[in-house]
Structures are given as structure tokens and as C-alpha cells.
Amino acid sequence: MGDISEHSVTPLYSQAIVQAAERQGLALPAELLAELRPDQRVPLTRQDALWEAFCAASADPLAGLRLGLEMQIGHLDSAGMLLVTSDTLGEALDELVEYAPVIGDGGEFSVRHAGEQVFIDYQPDYSVRQAERVEAVLASQLNLTRWATGGRFRAAGLWLSHAPLTGLDDYAQLIECPLHFDAAHNSLGFAEPQLNLPLIQANSSLREHLRQLADQTLATLGQHSLTAEVQRLVRQNPRWGKERVAAELELSGRHLNRRLAQEGLSFKSLRESVLQQMACRALRGEQRVAQIAEQLGFSDEGAFVRAFRRWQGVTPARYRDTSQGRTEFG
Template identity: 55%
Template structure:
């Protein structure tokens, strides 16, 4: 069954509240209160299109992001604010952002002195405005949750400025770089240790249990099947790269696979063994196969194959040839 991406209704309500403050007429499908927990991404697209067209402000997405509150982020927002440090909150963001919306992924890139929280949207409708809303809310809520102790270095955007560039600096309080390689919030690595003023480890653990159940309901496809498909497509990828593609941290990937009674190592070994055995039956060269499957050299592949099957590749091929 194909999974339909959704967004929490609380985030949609933030847009509706902003529209009401601006005196904008709402789309007919949003005229009556909704009792749903989730909204299809396609419907969210229509809401954003109407909102941006009706607003007389090119930076309406930025302003919306600055107005977002923790409650608009559903359970994920409560988890983020109850973490102990900025670093822990970012790990939770990687794990639980689909609760807010499945329209994009986050990645934390650490190059030593600087950290960049990158955002990769999957939608096309009003992409610049929505990206600005996401990154503005990330900056603003991080400041709020640390009692304004968090210090960002810059915010980078892949698109050109939608309005006067100086207005971005005025509203965000940090330099903004346009037409950059990534949409990202950039800050010094020491900011990861900044404590959160509402830290509550017991509450955070409880909320993570609830959030794990919600994530499991969001996507009815077994995670192991999705991981397996990525391993088949990219046999040389490791756990972290697979987790990044799935929009979660490596730690969370391990935990969710364990809930399904398996592990990344077991899945990868099983799939690589099947691929290697078939390739050897087809007469493939061991050196070529080792490189294709992501091993450093032929010797490393031979050791792994012997661990899987109890035989060397040469012995395996010779037995089948006979």
C-alpha cells in the first residue's frame, strides 16, 4: 500500500491562525473546524498556496515561522523542549520531525567547529516560503527553549531573497546567505552543550514512547522492507547513510528495527550474501563483486563471505560448478 505523506493538524492551524490575524479569507475546505489529527500533504499544499497568494507580504513564510509555538509542533515539540541540551534536541529532531510533517527531512552536518542543521524539502508548492517558515521556527524556538542563550552564526537558503535582504537580518537577527548549497541553520559546535530551560528527562522519556507509537502509525510499510530496498539499491551504504535517507538518526533506526525483531547488520548481511551468491553463480569476478558490494578489497569480501557461508568464494563457485 502506498503511504500518503501527512502533516499534523496543529501546524495547519498555525497557518489558519495567521490568516485570521491578517484578515485573509480561508479556503472553503478549511472554513469549518477540523477534528482530524493529520492533514494530507496535498491539502497542505493548497492551504500554503492560498495563504501566500492572499498575504500582501513576500516574507509571510518567515513571519509565520517566527510566530510558531511549541504546541504547533505536536508531540515532537514537547519532546524537543523537554530535552536537556541543544544537541539532544537535535537528535530528537532527526527522529521525530515526521510527526510535525512528512514534507521534508533534516540532517545535522558537523564539520568540526561548526554545525549545520540542513533541511531538505520534498514538496514543490511554495517551497521558498515554506522553507523559510521551517528554518525561522527552528531558530526562534531554539532561542526560546534555551532562554535566549543559543547563538546562531547564520541561516542559509538555496533560493534568492523573496524580499529586501536587510529585512531578513532585521527579523532573524543573524546573517542570511541566499542561493547557498543548502537550506540550513549554522552555529558553533559549542552551542550543542547549551542547556534547555524546560528540561525534563522523565517527561522526555515518556513522550518518546508515545512518539514512537505515532511514528509507527504514520507509515504502515515495515521499516525493514524500506531499509532492505535501500541496501539493494546502494549495497555500499552503511547504517548512518541509510538512516539519513530515511530521515532519522542511526540510533533511532537501530531502535525501530529492533522493534521489528531485526537489526541493520542482519538485514545487510542477508541481502549482501544473497547478492554475492547469485553473482558468483553467474560467474562474476570476485574483485568486481567486492567493489560493487562496498568492501575495501577482495580480501575483506572473502572474509565476510566465509563468515556468511562457511566457504570461500572460490570454494562456493567450485562446488556449484561441479
């Protein structure tokens, strides 16, 4: 999506890794540290190299988890402060989904409801040290949510799509909630009533100022580009076709296609990629396939099954079956 400048991380997050290495007496490559500037966002490729160097120097399989538990709000840039000045946990999660790219665009957050449970899902878009980095993200979510609610937040558990990186007892000493490995998604789960938990740092006037700063950062990163706007509209209105989306953007269908072509995309491919992502997430829940097909705007269940098989190489039922296996403790 857009140019390479979008694929970056706030220097404050990178600084958290450097500070952790300093506390542990770890030596990171001097040439890598020299490339980190406090006034410049860190390209994702450089962040990959930083994570690799940190984990290799640490030789601790739980280096990412420990880092996440040590993460401070300030390491999350203006987005972190924006989250904790929200009135309730539910409002903070809405802000997280919208403004996470301010922190870094190496992954995507979404909020999923399943029965009386709520899950903050995290989908990483990187491959270098993915397990360690996912553990850092979810551990920081857990720790900072506890802090922001004055210790009132109670997690139902952490779900991780990878296998344990070390013995389960080592995890249990650090994380005081159930852990589920080899899961279908990376998530922090909790009971739905906790969405109404008030945040101890709630501040409406400061929040508006921070939102303006975050909006400015997103605009600089290109997150409000045409591609991003089309993706947003399709997520919100999966039944809409090209003409309806174009009209919402005050464009003709032909002009929309021309503009997307400049970014190497077509409306059809862009819409299908969003629907594919939405379908995979929905299939991890409890909805019937027919309901998912209807919500995503397919003419019938058969049309959805054919499209999903083309996207994933398996039927929705098979995808759901293979997403159920998991190892648990806690």
C-alpha cells in the first residue's frame, strides 16, 4: 500500500528495544545503532534487523515477552497517550484499531466479539522473529491495559498462533493469565463487560489534541491514501461494489480504477483481498458459513465457497476445521 515510507515504526518503539539491551548489558551492532535517529521513523527492514540483533544477543527465548512487559506508554508515540486518555477501555480499543499505524505498520489490530468474550486480534505482517515480536505486542497490551484501568482489568487469556518458545513454566512465571498456543489467531481475550472499565488517565481535552497529532502522523504516512480509503469502505460495507465506493469518494468508477492503477492495484483485487481477510477472521468465530457469505455480499453460500477456495486453496469448512487445534495451559 503506497510507497516504502509507509512501512516504518516510530523511533520510540525502537528505542524501547535499545534501552532493554542496555539494561541487560547486550551489545548491539554499532552500525545498526548509528542508523537509528530519534527524529526519524525507522524503516521496517531496519526494525527487522534490530529485532534479530536483540534476540540473538539475548539468547533468551522470552526476550520479546519480557520486552513487552517492560513497555511504557511513551514508547507508543502519540497513539499510546491517545489510548490511555480515552474514557473507557472500549473507546481505547476503537482508537487502537484506527491509530496503530502511528506506532508501526508491521501489523493490524481488530476487535472481535464471540459470545460474552471480546478479543483484541493482532495480525503481523512481518516474518523476522515473528513469534518474539507477537509476544511483545500482546504482553504490552496486557500490561498497559492493566495499568490504564488501575489494575481492574482481568484477562481471560492470551492466544498465540505459534508453538511455545520455551518451557511452559517459564511463561507462567512471567504471565499471570492463561496462555493458549498453536491458536488460530494472536489475541488478548477478556469478558465483554470490561469494555466499560474507566481509564485512570481519561482526559477529553488532551485526547482531542493527541488525536490531531495522530491524524497528522497518519496523513504523513499515507494511511489516508486512496487505497486505504477504499479498504476502509469495503471493510465497513462489504456489499458495496466499485460504483458505490467510487461515489462515496466523489469519483467515477472509471476514475477510481485509474487512480488505483497508479498504485499497481485494481478495485477487484483490492476488494477481494479485504473480503478474504474478513472471511478468514469470521471463520475463526462461531458464525455459520451461510451467514458469513451473506454479510460479505455474496449471492449465496456456494459463490462464497468457490471464492474462498480460490483464495485459500481449501473450503471454508476445511479452513475452520484446521484452525481449531491448540495447546493450552493456565
